[in-house]
Amino acid sequence: MTSAPLQGIVILDFSRTLAGPFAAMLLADLGATVIKIEGPGLRTEDTTRSSPPLFDGFSPSYISLNRSKYSLALDLSAPGAQHVVDKLAARAHAVVENLRWENAQRYGITAERFQAISKSIVFCRVSGYGGGDARSAAAYDLTIQAATGALDITGEAGRPPAKMGVPVVDIQSGVAAAIALVAGLAKTAQTGIGSNIDLAMFDVALTMLGYMATSYLNLEMIPTRLGSGHPTLYPYNAFATSDDYIVVACFTQRFWRSFCKVIGREDLAQHPDYINFASRLKNRAELAPILDAEMLKRTARDWLARLLEGDVPAGPVNSVRDTLEAEQTQIRQMTPSVTVPSMGQIRILGSPFKMSDRAGGEFAVAYEPPPRLGEHSRAVLTTVAGMTDAEVDELVASGAVAVSDGTGSDPGAEGRLKTAMLDSVHEAAAGTAEPPGSPDPKPPLAGVRILDFTRMAAGPFATMLMADLGADVVKVEAPRIGDPTRRNLPILGEQSVYFLSLNRGKSSIIADLKSAEGRARALELAASADVVIENFRPHVMKGLGLGYDVLAARNARLVMCSMSGFGATGPMQEYTSFDLVNQAYAGFMAVTGEEGRPPVRIGWPVGDLGGGAIACVAIIAALMKARKTGEGSLIDLSLHDVLISQLVYLGQTYLLTGEEPRRVGSGHVNIAPYRAYQLSDGYMAIAAYTEDAWERFTKALDLHSLAADARFRTRVERRQNRLLLDSLLSEILLDYPVADLSERLSSAGVAYSKVLNVGEALEVARSNGRGLVVERPSGGGTASEVLGSPFVFDGVRLVADRGAPLLGEQDEAVSWRERLPG
Numbered sequence: 001m002t003s004a005p006l007q008g009i010v011i012l013d014f015s016r017t018l019a020g021p022f023a024a025m026l027l028a029d030l031g032a033t034v035i036k037i038e039g040p041g042l043r044t045e046d047t048t049r050s051s052p053p054l055f056d057g058f059s060p061s062y063i064s065l066n067r068s069k070y071s072l073a074l075d076l077s078a079p080g081a082q083h084v085v086d087k088l089a090a091r092a093h094a095v096v097e098n099l100r101w102e103n104a105q106r107y108g109i110t111a112e113r114f115q116a117i118s119k120s121i122v123f124c125r126v127s128g129y130g131g132g133d134a135r136s137a138a139a140y141d142l143t144i145q146a147a148t149g150a151l152d153i154t155g156e157a158g159r160p161p162a163k164m165g166v167p168v169v170d171i172q173s174g175v176a177a178a179i180a181l182v183a184g185l186a187k188t189a190q191t192g193i194g195s196n197i198d199l200a201m202f203d204v205a206l207t208m209l210g211y212m213a214t215s216y217l218n219l220e221m222i223p224t225r226l227g228s229g230h231p232t233l234y235p236y237n238a239f240a241t242s243d244d245y246i247v248v249a250c251f252t253q254r255f256w257r258s259f260c261k262v263i264g265r266e267d268l269a270q271h272p273d274y275i276n277f278a279s280r281l282k283n284r285a286e287l288a289p290i291l292d293a294e295m296l297k298r299t300a301r302d303w304l305a306r307l308l309e310g311d312v313p314a315g316p317v318n319s320v321r322d323t324l325e326a327e328q329t330q331i332r333q334m335t336p337s338v339t340v341p342s343m344g345q346i347r348i349l350g351s352p353f354k355m356s357d358r359a360g361g362e363f364a365v366a367y368e369p370p371p372r373l374g375e376h377s378r379a380v381l382t383t384v385a386g387m388t389d390a391e392v393d394e395l396v397a398s399g400a401v402a403v404s405d406g407t408g409s410d411p412g413a414e415g416r417l418k419t420a421m422l423d424s425v426h427e428a429a430a431g432t433a434e435p436p437g438s439p440d441p442k443p444p445l446a447g448v449r450i451l452d453f454t455r456m457a458a459g460p461f462a463t464m465l466m467a468d469l470g471a472d473v474v475k476v477e478a479p480r481i482g483d484p485t486r487r488n489l490p491i492l493g494e495q496s497v498y499f500l501s502l503n504r505g506k507s508s509i510i511a512d513l514k515s516a517e518g519r520a521r522a523l524e525l526a527a528s529a530d531v532v533i534e535n536f537r538p539h540v541m542k543g544l545g546l547g548y549d550v551l552a553a554r555n556a557r558l559v560m561c562s563m564s565g566f567g568a569t570g571p572m573q574e575y576t577s578f579d580l581v582n583q584a585y586a587g588f589m590a591v592t593g594e595e596g597r598p599p600v601r602i603g604w605p606v607g608d609l610g611g612g613a614i615a616c617v618a619i620i621a622a623l624m625k626a627r628k629t630g631e632g633s634l635i636d637l638s639l640h641d642v643l644i645s646q647l648v649y650l651g652q653t654y655l656l657t658g659e660e661p662r663r664v665g666s667g668h669v670n671i672a673p674y675r676a677y678q679l680s681d682g683y684m685a686i687a688a689y690t691e692d693a694w695e696r697f698t699k700a701l702d703l704h705s706l707a708a709d710a711r712f713r714t715r716v717e718r719r720q721n722r723l724l725l726d727s728l729l730s731e732i733l734l735d736y737p738v739a740d741l742s743e744r745l746s747s748a749g750v751a752y753s754k755v756l757n758v759g760e761a762l763e764v765a766r767s768n769g770r771g772l773v774v775e776r777p778s779g780g781g782t783a784s785e786v787l788g789s790p791f792v793f794d795g796v797r798l799v800a801d802r803g804a805p806l807l808g809e810q811d812e813a814v815s816w817r818e819r820l821p822g
Contacts, residue, residue: 002361003629004031005621008423009185010384012037012088013069014097014109016046018141018167018648019201020126021065022174024096026614027181028068029351029365030621033420035088035380036069038373039076040402045373047690051649052670052716053657056343058370060652064349066370067338070413071404072381073374076107078400085109087385089117091424093188094181098126101135111196121194122184126177130200130770130792138687138751139201141167142666142674146685148205149223149758151666151676153212153603155593156227161676161683161755163666164602165591168610171646172208173201175613176790182620183444183469184793189624195444195793203772203790206765208604210457211488212758214501217773217785218492222759228580228589228601232489232498233277234284235259235291236580238317238589238599244300245599247589249313249578251456252484256280262310263294277489313576315584317599320654320661323587323644331570334644335655340369341410347655349648352641353618354567355633358552363633374404376413383417443470443798448623451476451525452506453513453534453541455483457579457605458639459563460502461612463533466619467505467800468789471531474814475506475805476522482508482807493782495804500784504776505800507810513544522546525814527554530626531619533561537576538568548634558632559622561615567638577639582607586643591650594665610646611639671715672722673697676755677733683755684733684741691715693750700748703732771797778803 009032013024021036028034038045048061074081085108089095097109104110104125111123128139142163145151150169155162177199184195206213212231215221223231228238228247235256238245250256253276260269268274268290273283280287295303300316307314316322324335334350348367355363381387381401395401448471452463460475460483467473477483488498512518523546526532532551534541541547541562548560562568565577575581583589583601593600615637622633644651649670650661661669666676671689688697691714698707706712706728711721718725733741738754745752756764765772765787774788776799788799 002355002357002363002633003625004363004366005355005625005633006030006032006182008420009033009094010092010420010424011035011181012092012095014095014099015126016098017048018065018170019173019177020096020098021046021048022171022648023124023126023177023181024069025065025067026175026178026617029353030617031366033417033424034069035072035384036066036371037072037074040073040374049373052719053653055656056340057372058340058343059649060656061649063370064648064652067348068366068368069371070376070380070417071371071373072377073402073404075400076109078398080395080398080400082108084381084385084395084400086117087387089114089121091384091421092118092121093424094122094124094185096124096126096177096181100138101127115194115196119194120188120192122181122188122197123194124177124181124184124197124199126173126199126201128200129202131198132769134768138749140674140687140751141170142668142676142685142687143751143753144169144201144205146676146753146755147761147764148202149209149756149761150205150603151685151755152757153223153225155225155600156597157225159225159594159597160678161225161666162593162600163664163668163676164604164606165593165663166588166602166646166650167648168208168602168604168606168646169201169205171648172606172610172613173199173204175610175617176204179465179613179616179620180791180793182617182624183791186620186624187444189627196795198792198795199790200770203770206761206772207787207790208606208609209758209787210461210605210609211498211501213762213787214497214784215490216759216762217787218497219490220759221490222757223603225603228599230580232281234280234287237601238584239292239295240598241295241298241300241303245317246300246303247315247317247580247584248307249580251313251578253277255312258310259307259312262306262312263291265290265294277487281489308575311576313578313581315577315581317584317589318587319590320587320647320651323585324651324654328566328570328572328640329644332567332638332641334641336367338367338369349645349651349655350641352614352637352645354636355618355622356636357631357633358549358556368410371410372404374402375410377401377403379414379417383414383421444793445620446470448472448531449529450474450531450533451522451529453532453536454563455535456485457502457608458611458615459533459535461609462615462619463506464502464504464800465613465616465789468798469791470798473506474525474810475503475508476511477508477807479510479512482510486807492784494780494806495778495782495784500778500786500804503804504778504786505802506805507814508779508805508808509811509814510808513546519545523551523554526551526558529555529558530623531559531561533563533615533619535563538562538564538573552632556632557626557630559619559626559635560632561619561635561637563611563615563637563639565638566640568636572640579605579607582639582643586640587647588643591661591663593663595663597663607639607643611637611642614642667722667726670719672718672725673729675726677730679733679741680735680737682738684738685753685755686745687751689715689718694718696748697745697750700744700750701732774799776801776803779806779809
């Protein structure tokens with residue numbers, strides 16, 4: 001078994017709810033020692049601990065976000081608590097927090113405080129809207145979806161907006177925070193200099209719009225709700241069969257021709273009205289009834305067998321149960337078991353990280369159960385903070401520290417912490433260079449060289465993010481056509497808007513990997529690269545003579561990431577997939593949209609972009625290991641695994657209860673009020689489900705009778721009567737104009753947002769002073785506006801300095817021949 005990539009890294013996790021805890025959990029999966037610091041008592045601990053339903057004191061939400069962490073129950077307001085924080089800070093490599101800005105200031109959980117203690121520490125603050133005027137604004141997944149156009153592009157045409165059924169804003173913000181943290185840690189390991197990271201959920205959500213954002217910024221195209229459909233591709237949607245729904249994704253001309261052959265309508269492939277992307281899009285209204293009628297002739301099972309045999313990307317609209325119980329899921333070990341004291345063995349959602357080394361050793365995620373509050377307080381304080389038992393006893397007696405009744409239920413914790421501290425001392429010693437008085441201006445991945453064989457969306461998004469972080473990315477493309485997305489509609493100048501949105505900051509060279517000359521060039525470049533990334537079907541690179549065994553024999557420190565729809569193992573490994581297919585297979589479409597209505601695609605290409613983001617985390621962590629040990633890694637990344645891992649509380653609830661999550665429109669299965677309500681002149685998303693927020697909400701609207709109603713008195717009772725409460729509020733709020741309700745809720749400090757369309761959201765981004773919208777020159781002289789990365793390091797947003805290249809634009813200029821590995 002190969003060692004964990006982040007072994008020896010110590011992370012202090014002051015975060016709550018979802019985004020921050022998810023980021024910290026990803027790093028714990030990769031071997032970091034994560035210390036979750038919560039205050040004793042319901043008002044200061046992570047609220048997901050008490051989110052119903054509860055199972056022996058654990059909620060599905062908490063279990064799904066906090067495995068493999070150590071819990072320190074520390075009251076930050078108590079005497080002696082700040083001394084504890086100082087002691088921990090001196091041993092930590094990174095901090096993540098998402099407290100309200102006022103609370104972070106009150107308790108000193110700030111970059112300035114931690115970097116005064118340790119100049120090499122990486123500090124990441126996750127907030128709704130980042131620093132600036134909106135730094136105190138409350139934000140939740142729902143309200144950020146509303147503020148960024150995500151709600152407006154999810155759902156059916158002519159129907160109310162629907163919440164993306166999985167809390168994707170929180171999740172992708174957590175993944176972005178994890179990318180930023182490992183990038184900052186990689187920089188610290190090289191320079192000894194820490195980083196102050198400002199990560200806004202608003203920024204992350206906008207960057208996930210991808211091509212839709214680029215289309216609006218340059219062509220003023222505003223996407224709308226299309227159910228399961230796509231704004232620039234057809235057919236790329238769900239079809240009703242004689243007994244169920246399936247999805248079909250004809251992302252290329254070849255797949256369109258194959259689809260027509262399978263359904264027995266080869267005439268459609270040659271019809272001038274449907275022969276190419278543009279004509280099918282223009283004539284969708286005429287083509288759709290023809291295809292719909294054909295698809296109704298057979299069952300879903302029959303069509304899927306025929307389509308898969310015909311190599312057409314397709315899939316069933318799986319339920320969460322279907323997804324989690326599937327053979328592919330089990331073979332990929334995506335529902336592992338852990339033993340929770342007093343609960344016994346339970347299944348949890350697995351990690352998407354699968355890595356191996358040249359010798360065949362595999363990195364296996366060491367799953368530990370989620371901790372009880374204060375379960376590791378004593379072990380953390382004695383082993384990490386270096387305090388004596390007497391000092392700990394004094395803190396417990398004063399109420400500053402709490403020790404759970406379950407102390408001792410994790411007998412291996414102290415041993416694991418001691419081992420981690422030994423590794424941590426070694427790691428810290430490697431980066432003791434005295435930093436200058438100001439932050440290092442070089443981006444975190446400066447000097448990293450990436451050979452990029454990826455196409456379409458997931459891989460290009462991963463390498464674009466790493467280009468923004470400073471990596472030198474060379475995109476290797478086939479002759480004549482190059483990346484197929486170069487031809488996707490719409491077109492801006494000489495470039496596809498789709499391609500522009502995924503490939504800024506890269507160089508493009510041409511290599512025909514089917515030729516000896518092309519393979520020789522690829523081998524030459526890989527021999528001096530730090531990273532090779534590809535997203536062909538599994539084993540294609542090996543068949544070309546460019547497999548990891550061949551490349552690593554020439555370059556032992558090489559990190560290679562092989563991305564595919566379903567990974568390199570299991571019965572589905574050769575299936576072709578695109579975002580729509582992955583969303584359908586992973587159960588995302590089964591929980592998005594309105595109950596009793598047709599399936600709806602999450603408006604973002606979350607399967608592709610979310611998978612690309614997770615690839616970044618894995619690659620940068622593997623790079624850190626390669627720098628320390630001299631050994632590279634092979635990453636087997638499955639987009640299907642990524643989406644399963646992001647089902648969070650929905651998937652965990654099923655694993656604990658067998659209960660199937662269902663579609664709830666813009667609402668939530670467990671909390672209320674938490675949905676988009678129709679007002680007199682628009683829709684507004686409101687999140688007022690906590691006790692404090694409910695009290696402020698009812699006071700702001702003078703809803704004294706609702707506040708006094710026993711059915712809505714507590715969070716548990718509001719959950720039990722969610723449908724009734726939503727019905728009553730829907731009637732009340734229908735009379736309010738957006739401006740009036742906004743003023744009331746803003747004054748009361750209640751989280752809310754008008755449901756904006758993509759154009760309105762991007763205009764906010766253009767004017768809010770955070771510099772997310774930038775102009776970049778692209779190949780062929782086209783200047784375009786693009787969204788920068790969500791990464792703000794030391795006050796500077798990191799964005800590559802040029803746009804997307806023309807095919808082969810740097811063909812003569814790129815040579816790494818003289819560079820020696822390392």
